[in-house]
Amino acid sequence: MSTDAPRPEARNPRGFVDRRARDLVAERRILAAVSSVYERYGFEPLETGAFEYADALGKFLPDADRPNEGVFALQDDADSEGGGQWMALRYDLTAPLARFAAQNWETLPKPFRRYAYGPVWRNEKPGPGRYREFVQCDADTVGSARPEADAEIIAMAVEGLEAAGLPAGTAILKINNRKLLNGLMAAAGVSDDGQKLAVLRAVDKLDRLGADGVRLLLGEGRLDESGAFTKGAGLNASAAERVLAFTAAGVGGRRETLDALANVVGGSAEGDEGLAELAAIDAALTGLGVGPDRASIDPSVVRGLEYYTGPVFEAELLLQTLDERGQPMRFGSIGGGGRYDDLVARFTGQQVPATGFSFGVSRLATALKAAGRDLAAEVRGPVVVIAFDQARMADYFAVAGELRAAGIPAEVYLGSSGMRPQMKYADRRLSPAAVIIGDDEIAAGTVTVKDLDLGRELASGVTDNAAWREQRPGQVNVPRGELVATIRKILDARP
Amino acid sequence: MSTDAPRPEARNPRGFVDRRARDLVAERRILAAVSSVYERYGFEPLETGAFEYADALGKFLPDADRPNEGVFALQDDADSEGGGQWMALRYDLTAPLARFAAQNWETLPKPFRRYAYGPVWRNEKPGPGRYREFVQCDADTVGSARPEADAEIIAMAVEGLEAAGLPAGTAILKINNRKLLNGLMAAAGVSDDGQKLAVLRAVDKLDRLGADGVRLLLGEGRLDESGAFTKGAGLNASAAERVLAFTAAGVGGRRETLDALANVVGGSAEGDEGLAELAAIDAALTGLGVGPDRASIDPSVVRGLEYYTGPVFEAELLLQTLDERGQPMRFGSIGGGGRYDDLVARFTGQQVPATGFSFGVSRLATALKAAGRDLAAEVRGPVVVIAFDQARMADYFAVAGELRAAGIPAEVYLGSSGMRPQMKYADRRLSPAAVIIGDDEIAAGTVTVKDLDLGRELASGVTDNAAWREQRPGQVNVPRGELVATIRKILDARP
Structure with a gap:
């Protein structure tokens, strides 16, 4: 992994995708x-x-010129027991x-x-x-x-x-x-295969031409609006x-x-x-x-x-x-x-x-x-506990642990950025809420919960602002013991 | 698929297994x-x-001689856009x-x-x-x-x-x-790499030689019981x-x-x-x-x-x-x-x-x-509804449907064999029970339920026969309305 080695480009093989x-x-x-x-x-x-051995797959037997016709095939190691055989996905x-x-x-x-x-x-x-x-x-x-x-x-x-x-x-x-x-x-x-095919082709046009058109195609043939004649099945x-x-x-x-x-x-x-x-x-x-x-x-x-x-x-x-x-x-x-x-x-x-x-x-x-x-519209991120202060990490982890124990996905922010990027992070994770525990909160035995779902709903314009603001104030400071209930309310309020 | 074509042998590629x-x-x-x-x-x-492109996988770059070293690799179609590149699983x-x-x-x-x-x-x-x-x-x-x-x-x-x-x-x-x-x-x-390796090797023998043996290997060396001397790390x-x-x-x-x-x-x-x-x-x-x-x-x-x-x-x-x-x-x-x-x-x-x-x-x-x-010991098959009579298939399906609606896996036997092979089939499926609905049962509005779990327990010898036989009679005839409850009792009785 020398830094002098040429760097490969990070890309998917064509026709393969990452799913999130x-x-x-x-x-x-x-x-x-x-x-x-x-x-x-x-x-x-x-x-x-x-993998299956290619002969077992049957339909796409590899040939010498083009072993990959339709399937992903490769030859097993020739020097192994039973080796040298073609395998295909x-x-x-x-x-x-x-x-x-x-x-x-x-x-x-x-x-x-x-x-x-x-x-x-x-x-x-x-x-x-x-x-x-x-x-x-x-x-x-x-x-x-x-x-x-x-x-x-x-x-x-x-x-x-x-x-x-x-x-x-x-x-x-x-x-x-x-x-x-x-x-x-x-x-x-x-009984003739060509005539069978002509019948099937005529039937296949039923949606487009209706019964009358198909009747012509089943018989002698049909002249279309452009003047072109299609021979019928006879x-x-x-x-x-x-x-x-x-x-x-x-x-x-x-x-x-x-x-x-x-x-x-x-x-x-x-x-x-x-x-x-x-x-x-x-x-x-x-x-x-x-x-x-x-x-x-x-x-x-x-x-x-x-x-x-x-x-x-x-x-x-x-x-x-x-x-x-x-x-x-x-x-x-x-x-x-x-x-x-x-x-x-x-x-x-x-x-x-x-x-x-x-x-x-x-x-x-x-x-x-x-x-x-x-x-896909139901996908949510975890509740994000904002990390202010290295000395308070144990408090943050305790809050995350409490939410997880209640079955609510949660995490402590573990990057190195400040408050605003942390909020942005939570928003990009599609978090329902962020939890803020500063010195004030710790002194008062409270937590501040920011309703990020509301923010996204307001931003998307699907919700009537005034009515929502009344029910959901956006940010609340609640006693520490009401944390789980407060988050659940946000989760349940989702339309 | 001509019958004249040689028949491939049905086998897994080596190192690949089927999981049931x-x-x-x-x-x-x-x-x-x-x-x-x-x-x-x-x-x-x-x-x-x-797949990943082989250069992105890094560790096992394919070379001209042996492109499959450690990975399953193949070259993408050369005539495609971005083609001809090596891909590997x-x-x-x-x-x-x-x-x-x-x-x-x-x-x-x-x-x-x-x-x-x-x-x-x-x-x-x-x-x-x-x-x-x-x-x-x-x-x-x-x-x-x-x-x-x-x-x-x-x-x-x-x-x-x-x-x-x-x-x-x-x-x-x-x-x-x-x-x-x-x-x-x-x-x-x-600081010397060779000495580092000798230290690691000595430490790795702690389980086998104990602290005294390792002490020798960390120092000048150790003479074992056979008289062979291992040079130490010095x-x-x-x-x-x-x-x-x-x-x-x-x-x-x-x-x-x-x-x-x-x-x-x-x-x-x-x-x-x-x-x-x-x-x-x-x-x-x-x-x-x-x-x-x-x-x-x-x-x-x-x-x-x-x-x-x-x-x-x-x-x-x-x-x-x-x-x-x-x-x-x-x-x-x-x-x-x-x-x-x-x-x-x-x-x-x-x-x-x-x-x-x-x-x-x-x-x-x-x-x-x-x-x-x-x-794996918890795996169970479905309840099998025994099929006697082509004219009664609708009754059999109704019974299977009732069990499924109650969340109990069930099926009607759909092979062409008689009573005894059907019971054997149910046993090989590890079915908890078989349901028998003959003319007598239909006339009386009942079903006969055979407890196959019990049979397996008796056969395995893990259960005291007499005590079990008392609680679980092996085969019961119950009113049709008690079918689900009867099957549940068998499922719940499992040790």
Whole structure:
């Protein structure tokens, strides 16, 4: 550490951020609330290591030219036992679960129900709000093919989001089944992959073009206002109506939707299978007390269809928010999941049915804020005991200790500055109050308490000055024995 | 995911482990308890990213030949903006703090007090109990040179360990000061580095050889029983006695120790400075209500002296445990810390005084277990509702929902096996009870509750069978309305 050595620049690696109290309060409260719900549903916690061997991660196998494609990968020491292998930081929590389940399958209680949270890493180009490290929270049931296992995951996700603080009615969990879409294609006579894609693309424009526009795109094609022609999927009229009926089926209760869907995809083998699974999910949800206002069946959900094998779920925030240009926009997805049956088989060859739900913690924190629950605004600093006099430090510490013993965060100022910078320090810490103990106070057996919350409220202009000043005088001198009660009054007065 | 592809083996990367409920319960409870104490002391949480640029980590600069020396390092994409730089996973929480503090120094409230916990990574050879990933928990005050800042860290560490569950009297925080040792060397006339090292080595054998043996090693040398001669440090008799008096000074209260030390190192400039700092720490600890039974001054603590610049602390478990061969051994250190003043200067050139305390979370969990607080033994599974009949699933879910609403973890068995495997499943989940609802129960409006806790206690042989059987009949049939109360009785009966 020679002073001659060139000094490195203090900076974060690109795509990585530091999170302070404001960011962490929401994240920690979400994880505590959701963990508590998940454990009540009988899911046990699991934490796996940050690294997996690259072959176990599967999706992003490193190659000689570019070992870091999508993941952060490195080669373990070549001279170690079992060394020289490529390792990569996990990019989600599902791949490590599959590895863990395959590794311990013989000894695990089955079905195996676990939840997990922690950072995942993506070696991608960072951007505004897009980081290369973020925290996910997953719950999965491995080893149950029953639709009731999906229903429990759905009910638990709904309850978890509510426990995290989303007000009832602000979010909904939408359920679909990949088999319905396959059944629809069969019923509409679509078997060609290119035509399937054209149908999906047409359906995807429903929000923008409405049913009439989509009807054209499902048929021969559509001429837009600019005169450009988009070729259609080439369905005949009855097939196109079937597709439109499918997309329109997600209204009303779950039973109504299932009835409407039966008319459209019933009769095809896959369609019937999907309908039967959704009917069982509906029944279990009803048994679990989860009504259609909290979990609906919605055939428009197309979440990651290539990955999932049956039911899929999407949690959606129903509120509108503003985009960067101040325009109203739907907030959209908070998390999702579904049934997947191939991940353990990668290791063992044995098909193991699994289902799960996953959400990004900072995304949920953003959703909470959009729903009016800004936990960051609740962050407070400690009460600061102003330090005047080196000879009085023991008195200051005794006051801080008394507040702490009462459960109130407190500290003695330990820098080397005078009164005014100490007040500024307390203000920057977002302290509710500063405690002043000078010679006068000590002689009189009192303490002076300065209400910093009030100062911030007055400064922010949200409070009517006169009315507040009457109730909260800003600074009071009270007997030493009333210190804790005086501070509590300030803490409780917070709007 | 073709079935023809070779199947990877499901295994952890070497030195990485999976942690399940048994491991996590202690860790999470420790972190929650310690965080709460640290926040009450006015420390704010901080989480930095897993990666730092290698030049910012400093200690382990990657070189061309072996970029992974001690850390997990990789080169960022070369074609990105600011790319091609070496990044490494943090190996502790202090280096990221130094980088963060340097980066944000202008805008931080000063002194800056933060705590942090999270995994750190060491690219070292793993061994039994030695992992390449483990969780640390740190608290530091950056920007205060006051000894009171050290005292607060010490008091907080003591309170944190107690809040984590260490019974009073089982651990002590030992305080030393690097300046004392320098003062001792000056007072004993030792200036040569080789001689200093010989003195330290002799002192280090105090436990094994006793004062007489060390006296020989401090002087001309020592002939052991086998006839081998160890050359001594070459001190004269009065210098050797001074060193021995130094090592023996850590008895009695903090004031007594300081007085004894004043006789040995007083008069040397550095010795006097160290004594003054320790005296101020002692006074502040007394103000904070931390007596010598919880924090002592002990000149035998030599923790990482090359790294620290003044006071150093070591938390020690006072209990004896058994080593692998069943021999009693001192448990020793749980954590430690001290004052360090150069870390921020690496970036800014500006000396910033700092002090902190760090502990390894799994080490503390092991200490708790040694002290008779085995949190893992408290882990319980959910109540399992046995599933007999597909047509009754809604009833099973209603029962599980009722238990969950009462705060009792519960689940419906969702596998495809019969009664006996379901009971075995519940037992492996460590469920306190299983709930059975057959046709008879539904007709009679009752539930059957099987006390699985009792079964495990009987099987473990720790309980007197007859006495227990009388109070706990093993299986009861109760009216449906008494379900929650019946389960609670089982939960509360746990020894």
